[in-house]
Amino acid sequence: MFDRLIEKFTQAPEATRATNLKEWADSIPETIRIKDIAPRCGCRAVGVIQKIRIDPRTGTGSVEVTLDDGTGRLLARWLGRSKLNGIALGKGLEVEATAGDHAGEDLVVLNPSYRLMPGPDRG
């Protein structure tokens, strides 16, 4: 218990948040952590919505949602649409698709099927 206390006081707030997010993600069955996803493999991941990017330009229209599960970030991109109902920061989102490659730092999945869920109550 004392160890936990020390850890709590010395941990950077971002690290605390990551721990909380991972704990939450672990509690959702049949999902894989983002850092464990291998490129070009089918996966079902879950994360809290960290960033939303809407691009209304015709032709390139897309919605991108960045998910964070405490282990890494996953970029889910839906092409050809500029709106995704029910998407809001801090909510939880489960996505299922074949993982693409890394775009910069984040892993990308294209047009995944998705399911909204309540976000974590911590983090």
Add this chain to the structure above:
Amino acid sequence: MSTTADAFKRLLVGSPKSSGELEHTLLPKAIALPVFSSDPLSSNAYATQEALLVLALAGAAGLNLILPISIAVATLLVIVVTSYRQTVRAYPLGGGAYRVAHENLGMYPGLLAASALLIDYILTVAVSITAGVEAITSASEALHEHRLGIAFLFIAFVTLVNLRGVRESGTLFAIPTYGFVLSIYLMIGTGIVKCLGGCPLAESAGRDLPAAAALGPLLVLKAFAAGTTALTGVEAIADGVPAFRYPQSKNAATTLTAMAALSISMFLGISWLADHTGVIYTATPVGQRSVVAQVALAVFGGGPLFYVIQIMSAAILILAANTAYQDFPRLSSILAQDRYMPRQFMNRGDRLVFSNGIVILALLAAMLIYIFDANLTRLIQLYLVGVFISFTLSQTGMVIRGRRLKPPGWKRTAMISGFGAFVTGAVLIVITYTKFPEGAWVVIAAIPFAIYGMRSVNRHYQEVGRELRRPDRRPTDRRPGNQHMIILAGEVNAATARAVGYATSVASSDLEAVTFNPSSADAWRRAMPGIPLHVIRPGGSRTGSLRAYLRAKRRVLTPNDFLTILVPEVLKTRSLLEVLKNPGSTRLKASLLVEPDVQVMDLPITEGKGDHPSLEIQEPLRNHVCVLVSGVHNATLQAMEFAETLRPTDIRGINFGLDPSASERLGDQWLEHGIPHPLEIEDSPFRDIGSSLTHYVRQFKADGVKRVVTIVIPEFITPKRRHRLLHNQTALTVKGRMLLEEGVVVVSVPYHLHD
């Protein structure tokens, strides 16, 4: 922020909590009770005394009335609590009397309740801290002259603990509150047992007490009004419902009942004992013990338990301030949400508390203590008026609500509330009448000012809202005009070279430079032969001449064109101090900002950093433009248009979603307005836009030469100077942080609001 300052702050208030942890800061009933009850419970330490003080004027005969009067006060407490139980159910979002009055009686009664409450919370802190300090200084004469210092120390302590978080302060302060309750119960219990075999007498019992006034109805009424001090703090729970754990209303109502039960039993117990031990308390002599102390002395006959009561009373008096620390910031945030107070009061700080409200409360209370020289007798006169204004308004509001909505059983509760409103209204009149000359007038005089202030803040925000959405001032479909750039050249240095490079990439055709310094003109013409230089000879002030020049320039442009002045700056080190060291430039920029239709662009470089200190002019190859978006309105649309004229690599709007629920709506509005650029909404889990933006721009890896990031900040410029505090606070922090980022150009696009 530097890491040392960061570490120090973390040490003081703890490390930041993410927004998602909000639910974990909610209070369980066992902690909410002491948090919200320390104020109402502490009033038991002096309520009986206040009533006895009035009764003593009528001599020994008057003292016999203490028990009936206490029972009447307790009954009123039951009535008020019953009414407030309805309130917490009906208004789970908190705000208590303000919400009830605002919704049922109208705006002005609402604001009256709000200002009465706010003033009262400030007084609660001032009075309780002063009372605590008095308890300490009365023990030692030497400390008396330091009472102001001690009071400020206490305020600082309570403020700091509250900045650490609701839960943290609640847990810490629960111990003395429960300790006070237990010790008083122990005293009452022991007292009753001892009384079975004949009551012990207080030290003042049997003192000669000449009647100074007749025992008439007015005196009884006054004594009753004095005893109603026991009711102070009851409104605290109704204001703070959102601090409770779910189900919030139910938990708040239960806590309210528990608080009432504790308060009534303690109050009646103390009054009963005071009556039976024959305590006499008069205005003179000065050195007499308080009523609770006298009772404790009689019951325990000195000894350690007597001192426990003393210490606990002092502790609870100081802690009563803590209740106000819960409610003042929360009420301010509710008022800010309703646009009656500056938006800054809505922001939650590092630890998810409304830090701005906490700090303002501390400052105002400290100021009050300073003005009144920590004199309790003078301060306490200001007290109570506000409480009873809010009681009366709240209960009247509940009657109206009952009549309007007719919930089941409304007739009974409306009757209780109505009767309560009548009695508290009567008490209000008595208090105002008796205390007005002694200081209550200060409060009554202050309330109209507070109402006027909130009303004007609201009117201003509404006007701004209308202005920002007026379709005829919406710049959509307006073809973006051309960009005209003027470089403010001082010496010829690396920063000016970069500014020229940047400006050339944007507006190579319409580019010029101005300088105040004729001696650098030759150097400039040699280094930048292609760019015309205009030397401004200050007729008056530099700023004035520059503004006149810009205005003349503006007149020949079409309204669709943008006129941008570039301010290159060389910073010696990467610290905010460096920016502050050059106040002249900051002042100049600030004054240019209010010039209509002129954009101010900042191009800072850090000396020694960066590998291109040369004067070589290089157009940036990539220019990523990020427009800070707080909402989709005219100012944002204008900033987007401005961004389009910069010939950028790409344009995007970015928003750091401080209110996650608003993120979906923001996206919808973006699409509705047909803005042809991407919008990124990013969570800032620690509510620190400066850090989030810094992190964001660093991903571009801008070097300032080949690759730059331009941050476009839409700003509102209000015609009245005093209104400017209400806006652009975020812009200010962002600008400070971004000045220090390598390769970042910051430009303010002012949107001028008309009257």
